[in-house]
Amino acid sequence: MVGIHVAALIVFVILVGVDTSQPSGAPGRFAAAAGWFLAGILLAPLITVGAIIWSTTLRRRIRKNAPPSRAHDIVQTDQPVHVAPPRVAPTRPEEPLAPRSDADRSDRSSYSTRAEARAAAAAEKAEVDDVVGRAAHHAPPPSPPRKAPPTPSDRPYMLLGSDKYKSTEVEGEFARTSEIAAVVKTFTGRSLRLDHEVEIPDVPAILRTEPENRYHRRAIMVVIEGSHVGYLARDDADRYHAAISRVERAGYVPTTRARLWAVQRRGWDEAKKVHARVSLALNEPHLLHPVNEPPTVAYSLLPWGNAVQVTGEENHLDAISPHVNPGSESIAIGTLHRVEMKSARGLVKHTVEVRIDGRAVGSLTATTSPHFLPTIEHLERDGLTAATWVKVKGSAIAAQVAVQAARAPELPPKWFAGPTTIPSLSELSQ
Known part of the structure; x- marks a missing residue:
């Protein structure tokens, strides 16, 4: 653009010089110079606008006739062009995709327009992103989106x-x-x-x-x-x-x-x-589920609560060992029973005995038993046994047992609506 303005200025100077070289007197030369000066002022913008229009048109023609960009791997040919439809990234590819080799790229169909090439490239990027995303995780490749099959049981x-x-x-x-x-x-x-x-x-x-x-x-x-x-x-x-x-x-x-x-x-x-x-x-x-089966008598299961330690486990290892998971802990279903104990003075005290599958595994202390006695008595009036979650940890020679049950003041209102039970997992698996 600067070159166009310089060329216009040179032409203007030459014309002014030619005109002022004629012997027409000072007034004539001044008038001619002024005229050419005004003409230059008017012609310079017109020349500039024309140059802009011409250069824009020329660039469009060059761009239209230029070969496509190699960024999209487009190949021109004199043969009839077959345009491959844009590929949609599959939700569940049949097999993991490997990176494309140069030979694969050379076999790709030609595209007639840059827009189609960009669409195909975008589809390929989405497909690769899908595979890379699954590789980053370790989940199995997903099935096609679908509704889940009918559940065989609604229980x-x-x-x-x-x-x-x-x-x-x-x-x-x-x-x-x-x-x-x-x-x-x-x-x-x-x-x-x-x-x-x-x-x-x-x-x-x-x-x-x-x-x-x-x-x-x-x-x-x-x-x-x-x-x-x-x-x-x-x-x-x-x-x-x-x-x-x-x-x-x-x-x-x-x-x-x-x-x-x-x-x-x-x-x-x-x-x-x-x-x-x-x-x-x-x-x-x-x-995820208890190691034993629910009680065979009528019962109601207490909600899960904070752990309460059981005492006297060392006296019942034969009843505890079948439910021990070596090196870890396990969950069993136990029952709570009110028992009477006489003190040295002959006073009768009520404590809570813990049983698993009907066999005693320990008891609660005189301090912790009152937290569960009201619940046990409430269920006994309805002909039910108080069942509880029991956490067992240890080995065949030493074990710890803890009751995981809500105390009487912690029972929610919905628990009193009716007995709470859990299914037996041996019902069909046997």
């Missing part, structure tokens, strides 16, 4: 620890965002909105084994409101598979509590995308 079995902190992460949510969005709408009554985060802190979740999963025969899927929202990580599925399978063999549906978080945001291509996270409350596998 839920609430796993122990379902009321604890939800710290077990679910994986594969990225492939089931439509199902998660539907779950959010079911619980909140409205669809996800752009950049509006939604959290459902407590929702029932079903765990279901998926032996037909060809990527991982021990896969465990997570279902919320009938929608498949993800999987347990591969390592977690291997650890929990036996415990979950035992509940299913007994004809029940393993159930726990979950937390769900979701938000809709715009992606790098300006398209709206749902991001979600699901986490579960899960005990260690050996603590």
Whole structure:
């Protein structure tokens, strides 16, 4: 642009010099110079505008006729052009994708426009991102988005620890965002909105084994409101598979509590995308259900509560040892019974004896027994036995037993509505 202005100035000077060289007198020369000066002022902008228009047109022609950018690996040919349709990133690829080699790139179909090339490149990037995302996690490759298959039984079995902190992460949510969005709408009554985060802190979740999963025969899927929202990580599925399978063999549906978080945001291509996270409350596998069966007599199970230490376990090791998990702890179902004891002065005192499968494993002290005596007496009037969760830890030669039950003042109102029982897992598995 500077060169155009310099050229216009040189032409102006030459013209002024030619005109002023004529012998027409000083007034004539001045008038001619003034005229050429005004003409130069008027012509300079016109020349500049014309140059801009001409250069813009020339650049467009060059860009139109130039070969496509190598960034998209486009190959021009004189043969008829076959345009490959844009590929959509599969939700569940048939097999892991390997990086493309140079030979693969040379065999790609040609594209007729840059827009189609960009669309294909974007689809390929999304496909690679999908595979890389699954590789970063250790969950089995996800199945195509679908509704969960019909449940063979509608009898839920609430796993122990379902009321604890939800710290077990679910994986594969990225492939089931439509199902998660539907779950959010079911619980909140409205669809996800752009950049509006939604959290459902407590929702029932079903765990279901998926032996037909060809990527991982021990896969465990997570279902919320009938929608498949993800999987347990591969390592977690291997650890929990036996415990979950035992509940299913007994004809029940393993159930726990979950937390769900979701938000809709715009992606790098300006398209709206749902991001979600699901986490579960899960005990260690050996603590998901008791090691023994529920009482055979009529009973009502007390809610889980703070631990109360049992005394005298050393006198009942033969009754405790069958329920010990060496190197760890286990959960059993016990019963609480009121017994009379006479002091040295002949006074009668009531204490609580703890039994597992009808056999005594210890007793509560005179200080802790009064916390449970009112509950025991209340249930006895209704012809029921007080059942409790019992935590056992130790070995065949030494053991510790603790009662995990709510004390009488801690019982919630809903507990008094009727007997609380749990299913027997041996009902169908035997």
